[in-house]
Amino acid sequence: xxxxxxxxxxxxxxxxxxxxxxxxxxxxxxxxxxxxxxxxxxxxxxxxxxxxxxxxxxxxxxxxxxxxxxxxxxxxxxxxxxxxxxxxxxxxxxxxxxxxxxxxxxxxxxxxxxxxxxxxxxxxxxxxxxxxxxxxxxxxxxxxxxxxxxxxxxxxxxxxxxxxxxxxxxxxxxxxxxxxxxxxxxxxxxxxxxxxxxxxxxxxxxxxxxxxxxxxxxxxxxxxxxxxxxxxxxxxxxxxxxxxxxxxxxxxxxxxxxxxxxxxxxxxxxxxxxxxxxxxxxxxxxxxxxxxxxxxxxxxxxxxxxxxxxxxxxxxxxxxxxxxx
Amino acid sequence: xxxxxxxxxxxxxxxxxxxxxxxxxxxxxxxxxxxxxxxxxxxxxxxxxxxxxxxxxxxxxxxxxxxxxxxxxxxxxxxxxxxxxxxxxxxxxxxxxxxxxxxxxxxxxxxxxxxxxxxxxxxxxxxxxxxxxxxxxxxxxxxxxxxxxxxxxxxxxxxxxxxxxxxxxxxxxxxxxxxxxxxxxxxxxxxxxxxxxxxxxxxxxxxxxxxxxxxxxxxxxxxxxxxxxxxxxxxxxxxxxxxxxxxxxxxxxxxxxxxxxxxxxxxxxxxxxxxxxxxxxxxxxxxxxxxxxxxxxxxxxxxxxxxxxxxxxxxxxxxxxxxxx
Numbered sequence: 007x008x009x010x011x012x013x014x015x016x017x018x019x020x021x022x023x024x025x026x027x028x029x030x031x032x033x034x035x036x037x038x039x040x041x042x043x044x045x046x047x048x049x050x051x052x053x054x055x056x057x058x059x060x061x062x063x064x065x066x067x068x069x070x071x072x073x074x075x076x077x078x079x080x081x082x083x084x085x086x087x088x089x090x091x092x093x094x095x096x097x098x099x100x101x102x103x104x105x106x107x108x109x110x111x112x113x114x115x116x117x118x119x120x121x122x123x124x125x126x127x128x129x130x131x132x133x134x135x136x137x138x139x140x141x142x143x144x145x146x147x148x149x150x151x152x153x154x155x156x157x158x159x160x161x162x163x164x165x166x167x168x169x170x171x172x173x174x175x176x177x178x179x180x181x182x183x184x185x186x187x188x189x190x191x192x193x194x195x196x197x198x199x200x201x202x203x204x205x206x207x208x209x210x211x212x213x214x215x216x217x218x219x220x221x222x223x224x225x226x227x228x229x230x231x232x233x234x235x236x237x238x239x240x241x242x243x244x245x246x247x248x249x250x251x252x253x254x255x256x257x258x259x260x261x262x263x264x265x266x267x268x269x270x271x272x273x274x275x276x277x278x279x280x281x282x283x284x285x286x287x288x289x290x291x292x293x294x295x296x297x298x299x300x301x302x303x304x305x306x307x308x309x310x311x312x313x314x315x316x317x318x319x320x321x322x323x324x325x326x327x328x329x330x331x
Numbered sequence: 332x333x334x335x336x337x338x339x340x341x342x343x344x345x346x347x348x349x350x351x352x353x354x355x356x357x358x359x360x361x362x363x364x365x366x367x368x369x370x371x372x373x374x375x376x377x378x379x380x381x382x383x384x385x386x387x388x389x390x391x392x393x394x395x396x397x398x399x400x401x402x403x404x405x406x407x408x409x410x411x412x413x414x415x416x417x418x419x420x421x422x423x424x425x426x427x428x429x430x431x432x433x434x435x436x437x438x439x440x441x442x443x444x445x446x447x448x449x450x451x452x453x454x455x456x457x458x459x460x461x462x463x464x465x466x467x468x469x470x471x472x473x474x475x476x477x478x479x480x481x482x483x484x485x486x487x488x489x490x491x492x493x494x495x496x497x498x499x500x501x502x503x504x505x506x507x508x509x510x511x512x513x514x515x516x517x518x519x520x521x522x523x524x525x526x527x528x529x530x531x532x533x534x535x536x537x538x539x540x541x542x543x544x545x546x547x548x549x550x551x552x553x554x555x556x557x558x559x560x561x562x563x564x565x566x567x568x569x570x571x572x573x574x575x576x577x578x579x580x581x582x583x584x585x586x587x588x589x590x591x592x593x594x595x596x597x598x599x600x601x602x603x604x605x606x607x608x609x610x611x612x613x614x615x616x617x618x619x620x621x622x623x624x625x626x627x628x629x630x631x632x633x634x635x636x637x638x639x640x641x642x643x644x645x646x647x648x649x650x651x652x653x654x655x656x
Contacts, residue, residue, distance in 0.1 A: 019594060023587060023588060023589060024468075024587065027468035027469050028468055046337060048589060070334075102652055102653070102656050103649065103652055103653050123656055126654045130462070130466075130597075132655055132656045133462075133640055134599075134656045136640050136651060137455070137640060137643070139644065139646075139655065140616040140619075141455075141609070141616050141642075141643075142612060143349075143612070165359075176537075182444045184593050186627050187602070192534070225609075226357065243402055253343065261415075262349065262352075262605060262608040262609065262611075262612060263346060263348060263605060268370070268604035268605040269604050270601070270602065270603045270604060270605075271578075271600070271601070271602040272455075272596075272600075272601050273599070273602075274459075274600075275596070275597075275599075275600070277512070277595065277596040277598075278594070278595045278596075278598055279592075279593035279594050280522055280587060280593040281586060283588055283594050284587065286587075287467060288466050291465040292464050294465075310639055310640070310650075311640050311641040311644075311648070311655075312586045312639050313562050314634070314636065314637050314638060314639045315461050315462060316461070316636040316637055317459055318462065318465035319464065320465075320637075321634070323637075324428065326461060326636055327427055327428055327634060328428050329634070330460045330461045330464065330636075331427050331457045331634055331635075
């Protein structure tokens with residue numbers, strides 16, 4: 007399978023790494039909208055201008071779209087689905103239906119597969135919501151995120167006057183999680199599910215009390231949460247908060263039996279040192295499926311819901327049945 | 332979808348319950364190899380002799396095979412796949428490949444779908460092994476069972492001279508589980524992964540020391556484990572150990588990054604008050620998929636690996652994308 011990467015940020019770099027762990031894949035090139043000479047990749051793979059993609063269809067089986075969901079992917083996915091099998095990580099949940107329609111039209115026209123919203127949420131968490139709902143019909147769903155870095159919330163803090171840099175961790179509330187696991191079916195408010203912890207580097211002489219208040223009262227981002235703010239030095243931030251860990255849990259609790267007397271808990275949990283590298287691994291597995299499905303004549307926009315698990319694995323059906331079933 | 336149940340033990344009863352939770356399904360009948368008049372079902376559904384199945388193809392879309400893996404399913408699944416879409420819970424892992432071949436030939440000949448080895452292990456645990464292996468290519472797999480009742484081990488104790496009844500719990504070793512979750516990649520022996528706890532009702536005057544020794548030294552079943560034996564009264568057994576709980580965890584830990592510097596943990600955990608009722612819920616979801624796939628012209632023997640998750644859900648693709656993705 008010959009793979010191209012469009013966009014070389016954290017996700018693109020993660021995909022470059024992930025392809026090295028998959029013997030049946032080969033990285034053809036990294037494509038960028040910047041000047042290719044300014045992009046330094048980790049391997050000896052060539053860096054091309056994104057313009058070259060107009061004429062490389064015979065050299066690439068699946069193109070990995072590593073742009074952002076805010077502005078890149080709403081345009082790029084449909085555009086490149088007209089030329090390639092593509093995989094994206096579009097993660098604006100509320101806009102998935104419209105993204106699907108736009109991309110589906112393009113992929114059906116080209117006869118390619120466009121696999122959208124791949125990653126862990128949306129992605130593996132979505133899959134677990136679907137499986138658990140199909141099994142436990144009478145029950146409740148819960149999704150907790152963290153402990154992990156929220157890029158959006160970190161950025162929001164950085165925009166405050168007097169802040170040099172910041173890192174924000176989303177943390178699930180342990181007592182809420184325990185109530186769910188104990189089948190108490192709690193109804194949880196935003197505040198009861200997660201807390202937010204912020205590590206902030208302020209300018210010298212900045213009004214720390216004002217910064218702290220601006221963070222804690224920021225609508226949408228922090229106002230609905232119990233938020234803790236720690237002011238630290240730039241050295242401490244770089245030393246102790248350089249990583250991009252994340253994770254979380256999807257749970258469903260449900261009842262079965264003549265009178266609903268039996269309780270069940272299904273829990274899927276991720277604990278990730280590197281959010282983008284793990285996301286990249288999921289995208290690469292779905293690139294394999296996109297290629298195989300397209301080889302079988304399937305086209306159009308697909309999500310993780312449409313992919314038979316066997317298509318993700320490099321093993322043969324016989325090996326899977328013998329060793330994984 | 333019209334469903335038939337063949338075999339009315341714990342699993343068959345669980346399926347009867349599960350169908351009530353699924354509006355798109357209707358239970359047509361319970362089929363038994365016993366005298367139908369001796370089988371009392373929970374609902375007002377008719378009980379038929381299994382012989383009737385030879386002529387009810389137009390009334391049943393999917394037949395749920397609720398026999399045991401030791402002697403029933405190796406014959407029944409292929410036999411009924413010649414007439415019906417079927418779902419079984421064949422769980423003798425080592426014999427799945429031969430079961431698959433036998434059933435596949437029958438299902439291809441009839442143009443039906445035979446979904447085998449459905450449940451939680453094999454089944455949901457297998458799926459999680461496959462997904463996690465496809466994502467984290469460089470890593471280690473761990474499966475822990477329990478805390479839960481092992482029917483096979485309970486039966487083995489009951490066969491000991493002087494034992495009236497018994498219940499055996501399989502319990503994961505917490506420290507081993509913690510080592511796995513901490514990405515220590517431990518190599519664990521059988522003894523290090525699980526302990527076994529036995530509640531035994533002995534005949535009056537029986538030699539308890541001899542019974543305890545026979546249990547603890549029983550090859551295959553107990554000799555390789557740290558086993559605890561409690562002698563209790565029949566009243567206590569009935570009061571405190573009547574349930575059939577089970578569960579467990581599938582974990583994969585793996586490395587990513589340029590130098591494998593980032594660790595990740597994927598964990599899937601089940602905590603089940605009733606092993607057969609949960610298994611039944613999984614089978615019923617896969618009955619939906621078997622029916623839909625066969626409607627699309629697909630036939631042959633399938634496992635959970637071959638089923639796109641969307642086929643398990645009663646929701647439409649649009650609803651799934653809007654609410655679960």
